[in-house]
Amino acid sequence: MTDIAIGAAGLSKAFGAWKRTMRARGHVDMRLRRGARPATTAPQRTTGLSQLDFRLPVGRICALVGPNGAGKSTLLALAAGLLRPSEGTVSVLGTTPAAARERLAYVAQDKPLHPHLTVAATLRLGRELNPRRWDHAVAERIVAEGELDPDAKIRTLSGGQRTRVALALALGKRPELLLLDEPMADLDPLARHQLTGTLMADAAEHGTTVVMSSHVVAELEGSCDHLLLLGAGRIRLAGPLEDLLAAHRLVTGRAKDSLAPHTVVESRTTGRQLTALIRPEGPTTPGWQATEPTLEELVLAHLRAPDAPALTLDDAQEAAV
Amino acid sequence: MTAVTVRATATAPHSRGPRGLVWVMLRVHRSALLFWLMLVGLTAGALLWVYGPGADAAWAEYRDMGCGSGRPNLGCDFTGPAMGRYDDVLGVSGAVMYWVPLLTAAWAGGALIGRDMENGTARLAWVQSVSPARWLAAKLAVPAALLTAGMLTLTLLHRLAWTSDGKLHLTIGWRVWHDDTIFLANGSAATAYALLGLAVGALTGLLLPRALPALAVASLALVTLQNRIGELRPHLWPPDLVTATDDYPETAGLIVEGGALTRNGAHVPIPDCMGMPGCLTERDITGFYAYYHPAAHFWRLQLMETGIALALTAAAVLAASRLLKHRTGAAI
Numbered sequence: 001m002t003d004i005a006i007g008a009a010g011l012s013k014a015f016g017a018w019k020r021t022m023r024a025r026g027h028v029d030m031r032l033r034r035g036a037r038p039a040t041t042a043p044q045r046t047t048g049l050s051q052l053d054f055r056l057p058v059g060r061i062c063a064l065v066g067p068n069g070a071g072k073s074t075l076l077a078l079a080a081g082l083l084r085p086s087e088g089t090v091s092v093l094g095t096t097p098a099a100a101r102e103r104l105a106y107v108a109q110d111k112p113l114h115p116h117l118t119v120a121a122t123l124r125l126g127r128e129l130n131p132r133r134w135d136h137a138v139a140e141r142i143v144a145e146g147e148l149d150p151d152a153k154i155r156t157l158s159g160g161q162r163t164r165v166a167l168a169l170a171l172g173k174r175p176e177l178l179l180l181d182e183p184m185a186d187l188d189p190l191a192r193h194q195l196t197g198t199l200m201a202d203a204a205e206h207g208t209t210v211v212m213s214s215h216v217v218a219e220l221e222g223s224c225d226h227l228l229l230l231g232a233g234r235i236r237l238a239g240p241l242e243d244l245l246a247a248h249r250l251v252t253g254r255a256k257d258s259l260a261p262h263t264v265v266e267s268r269t270t271g272r273q274l275t276a277l278i279r280p281e282g283p284t285t286p287g288w289q290a291t292e293p294t295l296e297e298l299v300l301a302h303l304r305a306p307d308a309p310a311l312t313l314d315d316a317q318e319a320a321v
Numbered sequence: 322m323t324a325v326t327v328r329a330t331a332t333a334p335h336s337r338g339p340r341g342l343v344w345v346m347l348r349v350h351r352s353a354l355l356f357w358l359m360l361v362g363l364t365a366g367a368l369l370w371v372y373g374p375g376a377d378a379a380w381a382e383y384r385d386m387g388c389g390s391g392r393p394n395l396g397c398d399f400t401g402p403a404m405g406r407y408d409d410v411l412g413v414s415g416a417v418m419y420w421v422p423l424l425t426a427a428w429a430g431g432a433l434i435g436r437d438m439e440n441g442t443a444r445l446a447w448v449q450s451v452s453p454a455r456w457l458a459a460k461l462a463v464p465a466a467l468l469t470a471g472m473l474t475l476t477l478l479h480r481l482a483w484t485s486d487g488k489l490h491l492t493i494g495w496r497v498w499h500d501d502t503i504f505l506a507n508g509s510a511a512t513a514y515a516l517l518g519l520a521v522g523a524l525t526g527l528l529l530p531r532a533l534p535a536l537a538v539a540s541l542a543l544v545t546l547q548n549r550i551g552e553l554r555p556h557l558w559p560p561d562l563v564t565a566t567d568d569y570p571e572t573a574g575l576i577v578e579g580g581a582l583t584r585n586g587a588h589v590p591i592p593d594c595m596g597m598p599g600c601l602t603e604r605d606i607t608g609f610y611a612y613y614h615p616a617a618h619f620w621r622l623q624l625m626e627t628g629i630a631l632a633l634t635a636a637a638v639l640a641a642s643r644l645l646k647h648r649t650g651a652a653i
Contacts, residue, residue: 080448084650098452098650106448112441114349121348128344129449173449 004055005177005209006079010088011052013074047071047233049078051088054238055314056211056226058093058176061203063220063241064213065299066230072213073109075230076179079211080106093176102133105175109182111166115155119148119165126169139172142198146191159186167195171202178203180212184219196223217296227295229302236302239313245292247311249280253288266305277301279311342451342459349442353428354467360417361471367414368478375410376486378403383489408495411482415502418475422514423543425468429522430539431532433460438530453649457523457642464519472512479506498616499575501551508623513630518543520637527644550629557625560612572613575622579611 049071056062064072077083078090081097081104092100113122123143127134143150146164154162163186170178183199184192200223203210211228214220227244229237237244248265255274259267262284267276277293284290293301302308339347347354382403400408437443437460446456483503496503505511518539525539555577563570564582569591581591583605591609594600614622 077444082444082447082649084648101448101452102450104448106444108441108444110441112445114442114445115440116352117349125345125348126449128341129446129451131341131450133450169445 003058004091005058005060005093006054006056006211007091008052008054008075008088009090011075011078011085011090012048012050012087013071013078013083014048014050014086047074048086049074049230049233052235054228054235054312056209056228058209059207060209060226060240061200061224062209062211062226062228063217063224063295064211064228064230065217065220066213066215066236067303068215070230071233072215072230073181074233076106076181076211076213077108079177080104080179082106100177102130103175104177104179105170105173106179107163107166107170107181107183109185111159111162113154113162113165113169116153118151118153119143119157120150122154122165123150123168123172126172130173133174135172135174138174138202139168142168142171145194145198160188160191163187164191164195167199171199174206175208178208178210180210182213182215184214185216192219217299221295227299229299231303231306234310235312236308236310237298237312239311241295243313244311245295245298247279247313248293248298249278249284249290250293250297251276251278251284251288251290253285257285257288263309265308266301342455343463345446346459346463350433350464353432357467357471360421361475364414364417364475365478367410368475368482371407371411371414372478372482372485375403375407376482376489379407379486379489407489411496412502414475414479414482415506418472418479418506418511419502421468421472421511422518422547423540425464425515425518426522426525426539426543427536429464429519430525431522431536433464433519434523434526435530435532435535438526439532447649453645454642457645461519461523461638465516468515468519469512472515476506476508476511483507498619499614504554504619504623508619509627510623510630513627513634514543514547517546517630517634517637520634520641521546524637524641524644527641546633550626553629554622554626555614557629558614558618558621560614560618562610562612564608564610566608569609570611572611574616574618575614577612577614579609579613581606582608582610 047069052075064075066072074083078085079092079097081092081101090097093103094100097104114125117125123136123139126139127136143165146161148157148161148164154165157165163183167180167183170180178199184195187195199210202208212220212224225241227237227239227241228235251274253274253276255269255272257274259274259276259278261281263279263281265277265279267274267278269275277297278284280290338344382401386401434443437446443453443456447453483506498504498507505514521543522535522539525542526535529535529538555575560575560577563572565571569579579591580588581601583589584607588610589606592600592604592606594604
């Protein structure tokens with residue numbers, strides 16, 4: 001089981017579930033109910049998750065994709081051991097998130113850092129709190145690449161510079177699993193390119209598993225080999241990116257043609273022409289134009305069609321066959 | 322793993338001084354630490370001044386006014402500037418100690434926990450190699466140690482100043498041992514309330530994970546608790562009873578309850594008999610009584626109050642750690 005970086009079985013998180021538990025035990029009061037809200041400053045309401053089942057093998061670079069409010073941040077916080085699941089389990093690196101705390105790193109969406117500490121003191125904080133794993137040279141290199149003054153206070157840094165310090169803190173820990181919540185959201189294209197490069201090189205060198213959430217698909221294309229698409233707290237697509245792309249076809253045919261027996265994710269008719277994203281169940285109709293979709297086409301089609309059936313491809317199972 | 326450890330040790334030689342969470346606590350809350358050291362230093366200095374030069378000057382002034390010689394002198398009811406300074410500085414020092422628990426509650430709710438929860442830096446700590454339980458333990462233990470050390474120092478100095486010049490207080494002072502500030506500053510209760518403030522602030526910061534609401538609620542909760550326990554103070558130990566036949570008894574202490582006695586020993590309110598001869602006899606009043614705490618009860622009352630404050634502190638700490646554990650599930 002240690003070859004699974006994150007495994008979820010019936011994983012659910014309902015905010016307010018604690019309130020119900022407490023009421024069942026007969027000692028609920030207003031203050032505790034208010035306290036049950038997760039402690040984040042995320043501007044939108046944090047979304048719950050229901051019945052997630054998936055396995056992410058180690059060594060993958062996984063894109064966690066979904067619209068705003070799909071539950072991406074909640075899933076990452078559960079994997080990081082910051083929240084307790086309402087139901088089901090999440091295992092990380094073969095154990096519980098709490099037991100794997102030392103071996104995982106997590107960068108929250110708003111890149112929380114102590115604003116009154118300097119960059120150097122922030123890295124020292126990483127060293128003090130990770131005495132058995134910390135690699136100061138790695139952390140210092142990432143900061144130096146951004147030409148940051150070690151004596152600059154965090155509050156004087158731009159959003160992108162803060163992201164760099166947060167990533168330095170995460171990578172300095174030498175994690176086996178790196179959880180990044182919208183890591184590149186406030187970076188300019190150059191810094192994004194540079195930091196993605198640093199991140200990927202580091203991950204490749206150490207075999208780090210990376211899970212990166214984003215609602216901008218283009219941000220992830222080219223760097224990921226695994227996909228987890230969430231929608232409304234449920235899994236829509238999960239599996240190795242290549243296999244998922246190979247399981248779909250973007251077809252163009254005549255409007256009167258039938259799409260049976262294929263599973264239709266989304267279809268659109270323009271005049272006499274039909275364009276559809278399907279999961280082929282057998283050979284496609286001769287005369288149709290069929291191409292493998294891009295990641296963006298795959299994701300957008302699923303987001304536009306919330307009722308399309310979910311698809312989970314488990315490469316561990318396939319390897320066993 | 323071994324290689325990483327060796328390299329990390331080589332590139333980051335351990336410096337002297339506190340390590341790990343303690344270092345983080347002292348660094349992140351450095352301004353609070355400096356403020357506390359300054360407050361303790363200034364108050365300690367003030368109390369030493371009261372004990373030494375302040376008291377000497379007050380005595381010298383008292384003698385210069387021709388008082389203290391045993392002869393009656395109406396002028397001795399007034400105080401000179403030196404006595405006023407002595408009294409002011411003692412009063413302000415006691416007041417600082419009295420308000421430390423409130424300051425602590427506000428700080429613990431607002432800055433120590435609430436702000437950390439609000440801006441996500443609590444989570445930043447929990448995703449290092451530090452469990453939420455250890456994070457909370459450090460958040461409580463480091464300030465608790467500094468508060469205890471500071472408050473006990475101030476208490477000892479306050480006792481030193483208070484007890485060495487007992488005659489000064491008796492002669493001209495207006496302060497008595499059971500005044501709120503004097504009572505707290507002379508014993509263990511002030512330290513216990515400071516720890517209660519820390520625990521209440523921490524619990525509030527976790528319940529309302531926002532700095533300003535937590536600051537406000539923690540302050541209010543601490544003031545309420547401290548006042549409620551303060552109201553209970555006279556009842557924390559059985560008081561002594563004194564009776565007198567012709568007038569209200571002389572009591573030098575904290576009066577719990579007093580009244581008049583009838584012939585069959587019943588306790589009744591003192592009737593309004595001002596200037597009416599025979600009025601008391603008419604009403605069957607044979608004497609007066611008072612329940613009060615003499616100064617000898619000081620430590621009994623003090624330890625009872627300390628115990629209550631520490632029990633509440635323990636309850637708040639327990640609630641805070643259970644709340645945190647429940648939310649993060651870290652103990653599973």
